[in-house]
Amino acid sequence: MGVTRDLLCILRDFHYPTLISTKGALPASEPYLSLLAEMNVVVRLSAAGIPEVLRKMVEPRTDGFxxxxxxxxxxxxRGITCGLRIQPIFPGYEEEALAMAREAAAVGVKQLSFEYLKIPGESVKTEIAAVSRRLGYDVVERMRRLGVVRLGPDWTLSRDAKRPFVRRARQLSHELGVKFGAGDTEFIPWSDGKGCCGASELTQEEANHFAANFVGVIRSSLGRPDKRVRFDMLMDLWSPEQSIGNYMDWRRRIPPRQRDGLSDWLALMGRRWNGGKSPYSPAFFDGVVPTPDTDDAGFRIYDSSELAKELSG
Incomplete structure (x- = not known):
């Protein structure tokens, strides 16, 4: 019915920063191709990090890489900024993922992002078991040998198991003259841009990313001589002053009496800052470690020196 086309026309008319994620070829066909050429847009294609002979098993509804x-x-x-998200990367096929990145850079991609396979706990005996049979090896067992951790309902490789590849992928992206994005949450601060899986604000006009979060404050610390990550640094980053409760699960909402004068967004950050309430705190991110120090409000102070050293290499 042309609803998508009409929406894109509105975004074009307002020159609004737009990111389109797709596996399909429709953006390269008319009338979309000409429309996108007039937009302030990044089109991010995605593909699994897998050998091409196995792609139909993993991505059966795609036309291949x-x-x-x-x-x-x-x-x-046509001058349209493109990104490639290589996700999921199956352990053991890292070289194939890097080869895909080289192919994409050769045809003009401006952003590359990489993310390892995550396994939902409920799919181990179903989808993942079926994929293992098709691939010819036990995906879960290979991940277990490399080192796995539980992250919410999912199983994923440990950061120690991921780090060597993330380091190589970042180096290759820079050698290719392409912006690097880390899709794995604990490595997001390694990305060139502020976004989760890419560098949209570095490759399109007037694009801004929300930064009043753990990643934003970690990035801010990298510019400080002491590399200290402090809760009060969040105050220097824009965050909503009005309630965000309507957009949250009721179990995550924080009553005003428990906010200590903070907005509910900053109270939410504060509840997780010292760790223990969830897997997430600044120390969840690779290269950031807790110090024994706390500020006057009792918030732990973290150190991003290891991350700064990694990113300077």
């Missing part, structure tokens, strides 16, 4: 490369090429020829 060659089609993805053709789409990126067509868009790039």
């Amino acid at each position: 060659a089609a993805t490369i053709r789409t990126i090429g067509h868009l790039s020829e």
Whole structure:
């Protein structure tokens, strides 16, 4: 019915920063190709990090990576900024993921992001078991040997198991002249941009990312001589002053009497800052470690020196 086309026309008319994520080739066909060429847009294609002979098993409803490369090429020829998200990367196929990145850079991609496989606990005996049979090896057992951790309902490789590849992927992206994005949550501060899986604000006009969160304050600390990550640094970053409760699960809402004068967003950050309430705190992110010090309000102070050293290499 043309609803998507009409929406894109509105975004074009207002020159609104837009990110489109897709696995399909529709953006490279008319009328979308000409429309996108007039927009302030990044089109991010995605593909699993897997050998091409196995792609139909993992991505049965796609036309293969060659089609993805053709789409990126067509868009790039029209001056449309493209990204490639390689996700999920199956352990053992890291070289294939890096080869995909090289192919994409050769046809004009401006952003690359990489993210390892996460396994929902309920799918181990169903979808993942079926994929293992098709791939010819036990995916879960290989991850277990490399080192796995539980993150919410999902199982994922440990940060120690991921780090060597993330380091290589970041280095390769820079050698190719492409912006790097880390899709794995604990490595997001390694990204060139502020976004989760890419560098949209670095490759399109007037794009801004919300930064009043753990990643934002960690990034702010990297510019400080002492590399200290302090809760009060969040006050220097924009965050909503009005309630965000309507957008949250009722169990996550914090009553005003428990906010200590903070907005509910900052109270939410404060509840998790010292760790213990969830897996997330500044120390969840690779290269950030807790110190024995706390501020006057009792918030722990963290140190991002290890991260700063890694990113300077």
